[in-house]
Every structure is written in C-alpha cells, then in structure tokens.
Amino acid sequence: MRYLSLLILVVSLALSACKKDGVDTDYDKSYSAWLSFKKSSNNSYSYIAYGGSWVGTHAESKITVQNGKVVARDFVFSHYAQGSTNLIVDSTWAESGVTLNTHENGFDALTLDQVYAKAKSEWLNVNKDANYIYFETANEGMISTAGHFPKNCADDCFTGIKMKELKVYVKEIK
Template structure:
C-alpha cells in the first residue's frame, strides 16, 4: 500500500513539474532542502530534551511480501541494542496478521554480529548526515528523491528511487517511530 502511495506521489509531482519552468526544478520527488533543515532543527531540540537517549524503528517493505523492521536503541548518543524481525502478512486474515519468519536481538556484547540483515547501526545524527550527504544527493536526472518528516517533525523517509523502476528500488531509510527512553 505504501508503494502505491509513493507511485501516486511521484506521478503527482511529475505532473506538477510540467507547469514549472525548467529553471524552477532543482530536485524531483518530495525533497526540499528547507524541509530537511527544519526537520534537523526539530531533531536537535528533541535529542536535547531526551538526553540523546531514544529508540527508532526502521521498516523495509518489498513487493514480494518480504518485510523487516529494525529497532535501534541509543543511550547517551551510542547505539547499544539492535532488534530485528523479518515478517510477511497473512493475506488470508482480515486483520493481516504478521507471520514472523525470523528475528534476532543484539546487545552491546554482540552488536553488529548480523552483518547481512537489519538496518545499519546508526544514531539519528548519523542518519541525518547520511541523508544529507548520500541519499538526498542522488542524481536527479536518473532518480526521484524523497524526504519526509512525519515523526512529529523528525525524519521519517530519506532516499531515492531509480526513475522508471517499479519494484524494490528505494535506497535510503524509512523510520516509522522515534521514542524517548
């Protein structure tokens, strides 16, 4: 469902770009540097208010129903825990219950031991930095760039998709929640 909204959003943005002059177009997708800077200020204030101790959860969804969530725990600015769950939805259920395929938990003693699964071990400061310097700097000639701040002003989506790609083309991060500890 989220992919459908993304596709519709891309089509709406592309349609609205036709009414602008070429000089007005600096990016494609939903990214604006002004929105990023505003979100970064919200993040800085929140981080201070929670003593840089929080959890955040990332979500990866695939057209093939292979979905995963990773929750990272940050205490005093250091990632201390990472929890991962791989799941698919029960299509037969009217509530679309999750079927857990795999899960694991990392603590300070084994943090980073699952190298081929789960979100990267990053604080939100590092996520903002990667967003600004990698994901949101993708070439707009070949990519649509996206940025949203739906976590009370804190980053929720930052990344890009290859233009014309239909399935599993997103490079970046989707954060579904940020919670104080």
C-alpha cells in the same frame, strides 16, 4: 561622495535583508527539530527502521541509542499471509553489548546524527533527473522517510531509510 555613501547604505540594507531565515529547507527544519529532540531526550531514544517488498516480506530493526551511542538492535523479519494483512514472523534476533552488529541482515545501527548526515550526503544527494527523491517528516518534524528510487526501476529499489516510532529511551529499572 554623498551619493556613494547613500549607495553603500542601500546596498548594505538590501544584502542584510537577503538572510537565509526565510528559505530554510524541509531538511533544515527537520534537522532543527532533531537537535531539539536530541537535547530534550539527553540523546537517548529508540526508533524503528523498516522496509518491505512487493512480494510481501517485511523487515524492522529497532535501534536503541543511549547517551549518543547505539546500545541495542532488535530485528524482526516477517511476511504477509496470502490474501491477508496479517504479518507472520519468520525470524527475530536481538543484539546488545559485544553482540552488537554481529548479524548481517537488519538495518544499519545508526544514531540519528548519522541518519541525518547520511541523508544529506548520500540518500538525498542524487541526480534528480534520474531518481525520485523522498523526504518526509512524520516523526514530530523529524525524518520519517529519506531516500531515493531510480526512475528506471520497477520495484524494490529504494535506497535510504523509512522510520517510525521515534521515542525517548527510558532505561528500565530491574
């Protein structure tokens, strides 16, 4: 009986030492950074989702979130001047209120809660043998890139999000 008690104690200590604390993934660390930012910003922020093509086109959507709801989406489509790093704007539009999500082009109007959920369930949850998987956290520990690129694709096959300029939203007083 004494050995059984000692064995139970040793097994209990061993199992309690195997907590998840030391094995957080980059996603988990980033998600924690997001939750901290969400609280400190009162869930009001903006970010720019962007992408480009090997042919020189470039698109950006600025998503503005106030109190956890998308309130605006601004879009710019441009191309690089031949032999230059200068972008030439081809089209722009802005949505808010009743016009929100009325344009077909542009990046989805997602909150960061939705971005993290989609990253976890779709963009990063793919066959690793068939895809290159990207997850970067250049936005103060929060997502800057999350997605995948099929290994058998030549170009323009990224599925996911590339994000920059994540900042606290402060409503302008007019």
